[in-house]
Amino acid sequence: MILHLCLPLLVGLLHPALCVYNCSSQYERIPDNSDVTVVCGARTINLEINLCTAQWAGFSITDLALNGNHNASECQGSMDNSVDPPVIRYQLPVNHSQENPCRQSLQIVDEIPDPTGPFSSFLSIQAAIITGFIDTPGSDQGLISYSTDLYYHFSCRYPLxxxxxxxxxxxxxxxxxxxxxxxxxxxxxxxxxxxxxxxxxxxxxxxxxxxxxxxxxxxxxxxxxxxxxxxxxxxxxxxxxxxxxxxxxxxxxxxxxxxxxxxxxxxxxxxxxxxxxxxxxxxxxxxxxxxxxxxxxxxxxxxxxxxxxxxxxxxxxxxxxxxxxxxxxxxxxxxxxxxxxxxxAVEDRPNAAAYSSDVASERDEVKVAALVVGLVFGSAAAALLVLAGWFALKKFYWAGGLPHAFN
The missing domain is CATH 2.60.40.4100 (Zona pellucida, ZP-C domain)
Structure with missing residues (x-):
């Protein structure tokens, strides 16, 4: 639980923090790597700093800032006392990094791929490395100090x-x-x-x-x-x-x-x-x-x-x-x-038997049609012959060759 009252402390004391939080005695030590947590997200990099060790070292939330930007409020963290121990949270955008006042460093590097991975046939692959730090203002006043300067370095590796x-x-x-x-x-x-x-x-x-x-x-x-x-x-x-x-x-x-x-x-x-x-x-x-x-x-x-x-x-x-x-x-x-x-699937072609049957049927239809046409033309020819004979005989009759033929 956090004490809601910020107690003024003497300047010469070992713990010159502005506000005191009920941190366990296990955090009365020099900060180390375990005090910083980094989550490399797609759009933001989220960082957490152990507030208790920073407090023990003699610093408040406003003393720490991203990438040395101590005069920019957006580069300072926010306190979260809902967790134990309480932490200072920072959020650094990845997108549009050139417009970011807390700008970090981005570098493209070549790497040798895992020989057992899907890119094993590549001679090299590339990754983007984003690096930054959270620090406190340097101690430049007085002859001695009981406070250590804090410097938390972080990096995120993104495969390309x-x-x-x-x-x-x-x-x-x-x-x-x-x-x-x-x-x-x-x-x-x-x-x-x-x-x-x-x-x-x-x-x-x-x-x-x-x-x-x-x-x-x-x-x-x-x-x-x-x-x-x-x-x-x-x-x-x-x-x-x-x-x-x-x-x-x-x-x-x-x-x-x-x-x-x-x-x-x-x-x-x-x-x-x-x-x-x-x-x-x-x-x-x-x-x-x-x-x-x-x-x-x-x-x-x-x-x-x-x-x-x-x-x-x-x-x-x-x-x-x-x-x-x-x-x-x-x-x-x-x-x-x-x-x-x-x-x-490709459609199957007709088999040989079916193909032969179709052709035979078509041939039978052709033969029937030919027979009908032949009968029609034969009947017409016979009629023409009869008419031609009748005209010939009649002509011969009028000429006197057959006087009694058409009586």
Whole structure:
């Protein structure tokens, strides 16, 4: 419980705090690493400082500030006495860090990936390291002091390479929150499939599957992504079953600059969303099944806008293997999924017996039609012959050749 009365203390005492809290005697010690807690969030970095050890060291809440900004009230913490021991809370925004008065340091570093992870084929992957500190004003007055200067250092590591895979859906889209012990710049990674180029109508897969060569439009989006980074798809591919690291059967839609002829990448590395489309196909191993399933996967990264453009502009002049992981599989990953999508089976051709029977029936119909036409023309010819004979005989009669023939 906190004493609600702030007691004035003598300046020369060992504990020159402005207010006294009922802290346990276990905190009457020099502050150490266990007194600071850091949570690396997608939009904010949240920090907690043990108020009791800071108080024992001779400092109040207003003495500590983020990154040396002691004159900015927004860089000072707020006291929370609802927990034991009480803490000083700080919140540092990640987004728009250049406009942040308590600005921290952000550095992009190259790292060697985990050899057993999904990016094991990369020579290097990248991460963003945000660092900062909370300190007290330096002791610069008098000859001696019984107060120690406090300096709490913190850092957050954010991976820039992500794996999107294996969240199984039949149609439309899926959204799965992404986080890990280090932190992530992304609240949510979302992969969605549509049936139109405007990405307005979610794809609905009929029970019989999609017709082959149907256009499928794919959207990969990072929700609440800081404006410092864009989404760049390194590698997108399809598999007949759910993804695993050792899987070898896959169809590549595109790998970096190399794009399948029936795939089109319409937007990549330009914002927090990337788009591509492809034509529906069947995996040959599903030839005995009524429908063929397709699982979609993408390896994506976050990169600064200029870095994204640098990677994309290098298409056509880069070597097959480079230090940069663009276009290659690369240990940090966040997972989401789209799939399976189903494509329809190829219709069976008529068998030989049915085909022969149809032809024979058609031939019989032709023979009957020919017989009827023949009878009609034969009857007409006979009638013409009779008429011709009658006219000939009548002419002969009038000429006197047959005087009694038509009496």
């Amino acid at each position: 390479e992500y794996l999107i895979n294996n969240t199984q859906i039949v149609a439309s889209s899926v959204s799965v929150a992404s986080s890990n012990n280090s932190g992530t710049f992304i609240d949510t990674l979302r992969m969605s499939v549509y049936n139109d180029s405007d990405h307005a109508y979610p794809l609905v897969v009929p029970s019989t599957g999609l017709e082959l060569r149907t256009k499928i439009y794919v959207e990969v989006k990072a929700v609440n992504l800081t404006g410092n980074f864009h989404v760049l798809l390194d590698h997108c591919f399809g598999t007949p079953t759910a993804y695993n690291v050792s899987q070898t059967e896959q169809h590549n839609f595109f790998t970096g600059c190399s794009v399948d002829p029936r795939t089109s990448v319409t937007s990549n590395g330009l914002s927090n969303v990337a788009w591509f489309n492809f034509e529906a196909f069947r995996f040959v191993q599903h030839r005995s099944q009524d429908v063929s399933s397709i699982y979609l996967h993408c390896i994506m990264r976050l990169c600064e806008p200029t870095k994204c453009q640098e990677l994309l502009s290098a298409c056509g002049k880069r070597r097959k293997r480079s230090v940069s992981p663009f276009g290659e599989e690369s240990s940090e990953s966040a997972t989401v999924t789209v799939g399976p999508l189903y494509t329809a």
